[in-house]
Amino acid sequence: MAVDLLIVVGKALAVVVVLMGLCAYTVLAERKVSSWIQNRVGPNRTTLPVIGAIPVLGPMLTRLGLFQPMADGLKFLFKEDILPGHVNKVYYMLAPVIALVPALLTVSVVPFGQYVDADGVTRPLILANLDIGILFIFAISSLGVYAIILAGWAANSKYPFLGGVRASAQMISYELAMGLSVLPVFLWINTPGAPATLSLVAVVDAQAGAWFVLLMPLSALIFLISIFAETNRAPFDMPESESELVGGFHTEYSSFKFGLFFVAEYAHMIVGSAILVLLFFGGWHPLPWLTLADLGLAGGVLGGVLSTLVFLAKTLLVVFFFIWVRWTVPRFRYDQVMRIGWRMLLPLAIANLIAYVLFLAWWVTR
C-alpha cells in the first residue's frame, strides 16, 4: 500500500519535473528562435563554473545558451517580490497558483508513450488512464480562465482589468470552436462496434493507419487556431499585448508570482501541443501508416523509450511552430479576434461537425 503510493507519487513528480524542465527550455528556445528570426544571436553568455571550463564543450554549450534557464529561474526567485498596496491581497496571491494548477493537472491524463510488456499486452505510459480523458482536459483547462480574471480584477488597476476582461471573452469564445472541432475525432473512433471511449490512448490507437490530420484537416486547423487563442499566444495575445496594455493581466505582478504566470503559459502551450499531437498527429506513431509495432520496436523498455521520444519530438516541433508564429505574424486587433472566433471558426466548426456526422452515418450504414 505505502510502496504503491510512493511509486505513484514518484511518477507524478517525475512527470511534473520533466514538464517544468521543458518549460524552462521552451523559454530558452523562444529567446533563441526569436533572435535567429530577427537576425540576432540571443543569450550566449551565461555559464557555469566547472562545466563551462571544459575545453571545447563548455564554450559551445555557453554559446547555445543552455545555462540561461538557470539564471532566469534564479532571477525570478531572488528579485524583490512587490505587493502593491492597492490590490485585493488574497485573490491577488491566489491567481498565479490557479494559473499553474490546471496546467499541471491536465498533464496527468496525457499519455506520452506505450510499450508491450512481457505478456504481450500493450500498456500506455500515462499517470491516470481515465476513460474520459479528453473531457477531463477540457474541464480542467477551462478553469485556467479564473487565473487571468482574478489577476486582472484583484490587481485593482486599469490595464490588468482590461487584460482580464479581454482574456475571459476570448477564452470563452474559442472554447466553443475548440470543443466542436474535436468532436469528429471522437465520432470517428466511436462508430458502432468500436469500444465506446473518450480516452486519448484510444485516439492514438485509432491512428495506427492514417493520422487524423489527413482524415480531418479542417478539424486540426480549427483546433490549432483555438489552442493559440486559449493559451494567449501571439497572434492572439490580446490579454497581455504589451504595446496596448503594458503587460495585461500580469502588469502588477513581480518576481516569483510573475514567474508562476510565465511558467503556466509555457506549460499550457506544451500541454496544448501534446494534445494536438495526440488527437491529430498520430501520438507516438513515427509516420502515418507506420507504427513502432510494424517496425518490431514496440517491445519492452526500448518500445517505451522510443515511443516517448517520438511523441516528445512531435510535441516540441509543434512548440517550435508556436514560437515561429509568434515572431512572424503580427497581433490581431481585438475586434478581429472576436470576429475570427464567432463568425469564422464557430460556423466552420459546426459545418465541419455536421459534414462528418453525415459522412460517418453514410459510412456506417453503407
Next chain:
Amino acid sequence: MITLQLVLLVSSALFCLGLAIVLLRRNAIIMLIGIEVMLAAANLNFIAFWRYGAEPGSLTGVVFALFSIAVAAAEAAVGLALILLVYRHFRTIDPGRLPVAHD
C-alpha cells in the same frame, strides 16, 4: 456511513441556499447564480437517486441531470444577455430600481 438521506439533506440545504440567494440579493446577476445553485441541487438529487437507486443499471437520473445541465447553460446564456441589455438601457441591474410599466 453516508446514506441517501444525508445526500438528500445536503441537496435540500443547497436548494434552499439558492432560494435564499434569489430572495436576499438585489443584483440580477447574483440572483441568476442563485437559480443555477437551485438547478445544481436538483441535479444532485437525480444523481443521488441514480447512485442509491433500486435499479443500479438504470441511467434515467443521469440522463435527466445531463439534460438539466444543458438547459441550465442555455438559460444562463440568454439570461446574461438579457441582463446586459437591461444594463445598457437603464444603467442598473437592480430589479428593484428598474422603471415599472404602469397600466
Next chain:
Amino acid sequence: MNLTASGLLFFAFAVLTLGAGTAVALVREPVRAALVGALCFVGVGLLYLWLGAEFLGFIQWLVYVGAVAVLIVFVILLTRREDAGGETEGGRFAGLRVLGGLGVALALFGALAAAVLGSGSLYREVPEEPMVLEIAALGRELVAGAVPPLILVGVVLTVALVGGVTLALVERKPDA
C-alpha cells in the same frame, strides 16, 4: 456511525459546497460573490465525482465553472460602475425583505428535511462496490430512449446561442 475516509470526503465536499453557497448570499461585492459561486459549483462537481458520476462531474465543471460562472463574472465586470458599486441596501422594507426571504428559505428547508427524514425507505446505505458511470451505457441510454429530448436540447442550445448573441450585439453607430 463510524466514519471512513470516503465519508469524511463527502462531508468535506458538502461543507465546501454549502459554505460557498452561504458566502454567495452574504458577500456584498458582486465579483467576490460570483467567485465563491464558482467555488460552490466546483463543490457540486466534487459531490458528483464522489457519487461516482465522473462524466457528469467533469461536465459540471466544464459547463458551470468553466462557462456559466466565467460568463457571470464577465458580465459583472462589464456592468461595473463606479457609482453603482454596491447594491441598493435601503428601501423602506429592506429589513422586512431580508427577514421574509430568510423565513421562506428556512421554512422550505424545514419542510424538505422533514420529508426526507420522515420517509424511512430513504435510509439506504451506499452500495459497497464503487459504482462507475459508463459512458458507453450512457450513450446507449441516450440513443435508445431519449432521442426526441436530445434533438430538442440541441435546438434549445442553438436558439440560446443565436439569441444570446443577438441580444448582446451592440448596434454600432456609423460615427463611432
